[in-house]
Amino acid sequence: MHNLTIAEISKKLQEKEFSSKEITQHFLDRIKRLDGTYNSFITLTEQEALAQAEAADKRLATGDAPTMCGVPIAHKDIFCTQGVKTTCGSRMLENFIAPYDATIVSNYKTAGAVTLGKTNMDEFAMGSSNETSYFGSVKNPWDVECVPGGSSGGSAACVAAQLAPAASATDTGGSIRQPASLCGLTGLKPTYGRVSRWGMIAFASSLDQAGTLTKTAEDSAIMLNVMASYDAKDSTCVNEPIPDYTATLNDSIKGLTIGVPKEYFGEGLHPGTELAVKNAIETYEKLGAKIKEISLPHSSLSVPAYYVIAPAECSANLSRFDGVRYGHRCEDPKNLEDLYMRSRGEGFGPEVKRRILVGTYALSAGYYDAYYSKAQKVRRLIKQDFVDAFKDVDVILGPTSPSPAFKFGAKGDDPVAMYLEDIYTIATNLAGLPGMSIPCGLVEDKPVGLQLIGNFFAEGKLLNVAHQFQLATDFHTLRAKVDE
Amino acid sequence: MQWETVIGLEVHVQLATQSKIFSGSSTAFGAAPNTQANAIDVAMPGTLPVPNEQAFRYAVMFGLAINADIGKRSVFERKNYFYPDLPKGYQTTQLAEPIVGTGYVDITLENGEEKRIRIHHAHLEEDAGKSLHEDFHGMSGIDLNRAGTPLIEIVSEPDIRSSDEAVAFARKLHSIVTSLGICDGDMSQGSMRFDVNISVRPKGQEEFGTRTETKNLNSFKFMEKCIAQEVERQIELIEDGGKVEQQTRLYDGDTHTAKAMRSKEEANDYRYFPCPDLLPVILDDQYIDEIRQSLPELPDARAIRFTSEYGLSPYDAGILSAEADVAAFFEATTKASSDAKLSANWIMGELSARLNAEELSIGKSKVSSEQLGKLITRIKDETLTSKLAKQVFDHLWQGAADVDDVIETQGFKTTGDDELAGIVDNIIASNPQQVDNYRAADEIKRKKMIGFFVGQVMKATQGQANPQKLNALLQEKLG
Known part of the structure; x- marks a missing residue:
């Protein structure tokens, strides 16, 4: 059962081949049996899952249930879930229970999907290896000595180990696509504003976007159909029509123009990854797409701009964690300053502190113009690069991350080396564009991903291009060997 | 040496919207602590602000009333500082692109002279909660009911030269916002609060002296006292060879003294930056024009009308037109009495004395405009002498319902x-x-x-x- 995709599970549920309760129990058993190795879940919601499955089975029995009804999934622990702990991977929120559901969580509930639990993540989504989680690092199912990527490492690992058919995730600078690449999955980060951010704990508000980690592009389309909604509770949510993303999966891509930015094949790219991406380009040519070399001239500025803007926003976003109303509070504070200093000092881990410090500095009097203002200017230039590029091409293609999964601790002492993990993915967030990562080969027996970037709100096109690749190749069907 | 006082005001006006500026919580005053604070107001993780359209409408109304440029594009920014009654750790406010640009307000001084006070800008922002430092055994209590209440902060140019001018300006603002109906004007509930920037300089000197800012004044009387004290303090300091330090001072309404809160060196670096959760708000001309068309009568226009329509003296017209509720009471009384002059005299005389004595606003008057009008009619038709009328008024104030009933039952009738x-x-x-x-x-x-x-x-x-x-x-x- 755990080998199945959402599309397959849905079909079998509708045809009553098994019940939601059966498949939910199957995944719960697997998580309990196997997740000791991967640590991909922070909270397992067994009781709630079984109750939801029972309700879903009743709905399925009527013969009129939506596609996701009864399908078990996992949610990244950044999404608030009413009555269930939401930790954001931090000691600060170790025991935090939100009094509301994130919009995407309630969208899945409404669609009848079953929540298995909440997945592990880098603390406050700050990290590219899932090593910053207060709840311990997550192991990559392809090689448990390697990282699964981050920050959505738990969501990626649980799908890769087939502990869940799919999981929600978030992407601020690559946090869906990079773990997808490192765990051999299909990851989708939609256009900024396509999916509501209500109830998603903010890291960098202008960059954060919810998305999905799945086994196939088809499953991404099914997941996005439910996740995307216009939400008046999020002022940055865009009221654009939401198509049926599965309807265009099988469109022909003959004559489609795919842009390949020359800046994405420079120094730092693993030769194995480069070869896998080049092979993917050939596949697309065979499928009838036209390949065009393009230039995104400001690419090299994306990491520095991001590491000013994201910390600046996070320095303000994380100010609410002050020990006053909820979250971690130090023992016996002597006075107000002591309450702030120790609650935050104890509640946040080193990477979060580093980013708060960087962001605070970048916004300080006398530095604002040199850092924050300049970074915003660079951001506009990067966005303009893409706007210009999309005048000539339909989709942009390149590597997702520079190399396959690396060993734990390999980049631990060097934050900048870690930040370079996102060198190809960050520009998409700065521009607000949708991006995907799909498996395109194995390097050193570990998966690597192909990144596809679409125009604003062109998720349908992106999923179509990804699905056509998956019809022509079988990289997405390769599974990590799980020690059953 | 002759000294000149230079004053600039920052005025916080609570907007009379039903709900908060970024959440659906009620803004009603006086509820039990923290019963009007939802997940957004408490700054729960994952919550997001959604702007209240009414707050923008009110701010635009104010801008039009002070002849200001309306910011067709306004941007909310985050002002970062930690305080327990500031739940997000930042205040959402406007800085570089406020909703109301430069404008002006004309005030009338006691000698009848008019003076123009320029407004630098006015911006929309959210109020903080309240910290309660008593009754918690050495700890502080936090009430977030007020957190997120919409405010406009009105910033004047340093055009004010005396406490009289400052009070006249403050009263004029009060009159404008209550006439517009965008603020309930209840100062005792903090609906209008003043921060006063004060400096002194030798008369004739162009350069400004070092200023202090006194925060948290919530009455005209306090403002007057505070300015007098601060001006005296600064002059004494300089004449004794000292220097005024740039500092923020806090006024204590109980002791009527102000003390230094923080110096320039201790000033916060608020690290303002545009709030990424809120997009720039763009207002089009049609929206602004529609508000312009529907603006209620403003105090200045009303004063002119009162002189022409009712034949009031400019002085009486000025007093009766300043506050919307007083003006409405006057017009209703006049309608019932058909005598504007007598109505004006009674409102400014007997009624106003009673209201002041019992610290009531005219809205809470124990004699209605209808009954006051009727009373005046009975003076005009010679049923009552003025002296008797005052006695009848007494009975009405004590709870009697009708003028004629009082005359009848108490035998208050002029001898035939x-x-x-x-x-x-x-x-x-x-x-x-x-x-x-x-x-x-x-x-x-x-x-x-x-x-x-x-x-x-x-x-x-x-x-x-x-x-x-x-x-x-x-x-x-x-x-």
């Missing part, structure tokens, strides 16, 4: 003409000596002597004789 003539005849007949004396006296003495007869008649009528009529009657009959 025939009856009065009979009583006068009687008094003349029974006091022949006084009559003789009167008739023998000259004009000047007579004026004094007539008092005796007035007194006798009033005694006989229990004070209910119309004094003018009585006087005329006595003069006629005494010859």
Whole structure:
């Protein structure tokens, strides 16, 4: 059962081949049996899952249930879930229970999907290896000595180990696509504003976007159909029509123009990854797409701009964690300053502190113009690069991350080396564009991903291009060997 | 040395919206602590702000009322600082691109002179909660009911030169926002609060002196006191060879003293930056025009109308037009009495004295405009003398419902003409000596002597004789 995709599970549920309760129990058993190795879940919601499955089975029995009804999934622990702990991977929120559901969580509930639990993540989504989680690092199912990527490492690992058919995730600078690449999955980060951010704990508000980690592009389309909604509770949510993303999966891509930015094949790219991406380009040519070399001239500025803007926003976003109303509070504070200093000092881990410090500095009097203002200017230039590029091409293609999964601790002492993990993915967030990562080969027996970037709100096109690749190749069907 | 005072005001005005600026919580005053604070107001993780359209509408109304440029694009920014009653750790406010740009307000000084005070800008922002430092055994209590209440902060240019001007300006702003109906104007509930920037300089010097900012003044009286004290403090300091330090001071309304809160060195670096959760708000001309068309009457226009329509003196018109509720009371009273001048006199006299004595706003008046109007009618139709009318007013104020009922049941009626003539005849007949004396006296003495007869008649009528009529009657009959 755990080998199945959402599309397959849905079909079998509708045809009553098994019940939601059966498949939910199957995944719960697997998580309990196997997740000791991967640590991909922070909270397992067994009781709630079984109750939801029972309700879903009743709905399925009527013969009129939506596609996701009864399908078990996992949610990244950044999404608030009413009555269930939401930790954001931090000691600060170790025991935090939100009094509301994130919009995407309630969208899945409404669609009848079953929540298995909440997945592990880098603390406050700050990290590219899932090593910053207060709840311990997550192991990559392809090689448990390697990282699964981050920050959505738990969501990626649980799908890769087939502990869940799919999981929600978030992407601020690559946090869906990079773990997808490192765990051999299909990851989708939609256009900024396509999916509501209500109830998603903010890291960098202008960059954060919810998305999905799945086994196939088809499953991404099914997941996005439910996740995307216009939400008046999020002022940055865009009221654009939401198509049926599965309807265009099988469109022909003959004559489609795919842009390949020359800046994405420079120094730092693993030769194995480069070869896998080049092979993917050939596949697309065979499928009838036209390949065009393009230039995104400001690419090299994306990491520095991001590491000013994201910390600046996070320095303000994380100010609410002050020990006053909820979250971690130090023992016996002597006075107000002591309450702030120790609650935050104890509640946040080193990477979060580093980013708060960087962001605070970048916004300080006398530095604002040199850092924050300049970074915003660079951001506009990067966005303009893409706007210009999309005048000539339909989709942009390149590597997702520079190399396959690396060993734990390999980049631990060097934050900048870690930040370079996102060198190809960050520009998409700065521009607000949708991006995907799909498996395109194995390097050193570990998966690597192909990144596809679409125009604003062109998720349908992106999923179509990804699905056509998956019809022509079988990289997405390769599974990590799980020690059953 | 002659000193000149330079004052600039920052005025926080709570907007009278039903709900908060970024959440659906009620803004009503006086609820139990933290019962009007939802997940957004408490800054739960994952919550997001959604702007309240009404707050923008009110801010635009204010901008139009002070002849200001309206910011067609306005941007919310985050002002970062930690305080327990600031749940997000930043205040959402406007800085570089506020909703209201430069404008001005004209004030009338006591000598009748007009003066223009320029407004630098006014911006929308959210209020913080309240920290309660008493009753918590050495700890502090936090009430977030007020957190997120919409404010406009009005920033004046340093055009004010005295505490009188400052108070006149503050009163004018109060008058404008209450006339617009965008603020309830209740200062005791903090609906309007003032921060006063004060400096002094030798008369004739162009350069400004070092200023201090005194925060948290919530009455005109406090403002007046605070300015006087601070000006004196600064002048004494300089004359004693010292220097004014740039600092923020906090005024204590209980002790009527201000003390330094923080110096320039300790000033926060607020690290403002545009709030990424809120997009820039773009207002189009149509929206602004529609608000312009629907603006209610403003105090200045109303004062002009009161002089032309009701024939009031500019002074009376100024007083009665300043506050919307007073103006409405006056117009309703006039409608009921058909006498604007008498209505004005009664409102500015008897009624205003009673309201002041009991610290009531006119909205809480115990005598309605309808009854006051009726009372004035009874003076005009000579049922009541002014003196009697005041007694009737007393009864109304104590809870009596109707003017005519009071007259009826208490017997407050002016003595009728025939009856009065009979009583006068009687008094003349029974006091022949006084009559003789009167008739023998000259004009000047007579004026004094007539008092005796007035007194006798009033005694006989229990004070209910119309004094003018009585006087005329006595003069006629005494010859």
